[in-house]
Amino acid sequence: GENVEQHPSTLSVQEGDSAVIKCTYSDSASNYFPWYKQELGKRPQLIIDIRSNVGEKKDQRIAVTLNKTAKHFSLHITETQPEDSAVYFCAASMNQAGTALIFGKGTTLSVSS
């Protein structure tokens, strides 16, 4: 089955700096890669996603890149703000096959002002 590795497990940045979180996946058939943000004590919520026919996607300060050949994808957050502090999870699935999302172990991002 699919296995998703996520790095780093913790990341501390200064407000205004950029943050990058990287994930690798094992199943070359995976074609859907979402990112979830989980604030303390809250449920995970989708912040951005990318499908295998796209190499990069942006939404304001966040962007995701995908390298299918290398089987890795990354989340980029620019101009970080204290409210970006949370746990971020990457995930992968074979969307068309109706398989469930498999999540990475998460990255705790701390943005200090």
Next chain:
Amino acid sequence: DAGVIQSPRHEVTEMGQEVTLRCKPISGHDYLFWYRQTMMRGLELLIYFNNNVPIDDSGMPEDRFSAKMPNASFSTLKIQPSEPRDSAVYFCASSLMAGSRGYTFGSGTRLTVV
């Protein structure tokens, strides 16, 4: 729609007791997922259903765990007997398609087994 509803929000039980977690998915969603979250293992997929039928239960850790979905609006995750290592936050999520962006998580049940 009220979203995915999980109950109870918190559960404290003694080792050896039976625990039942409940989930009501979003109306119309045909997939339902149970995940377990711990610091060490992150979000682990336990089992998921499509149209009330279990599709993959390979993530269920032991025979002590069981899940049912008797109808489209209700699912349960049961642990019997419970052990301290079962302490975690259990999330239920539902979607219109398994890997779609339509995943909506419930608020979770924080289980503590003492």
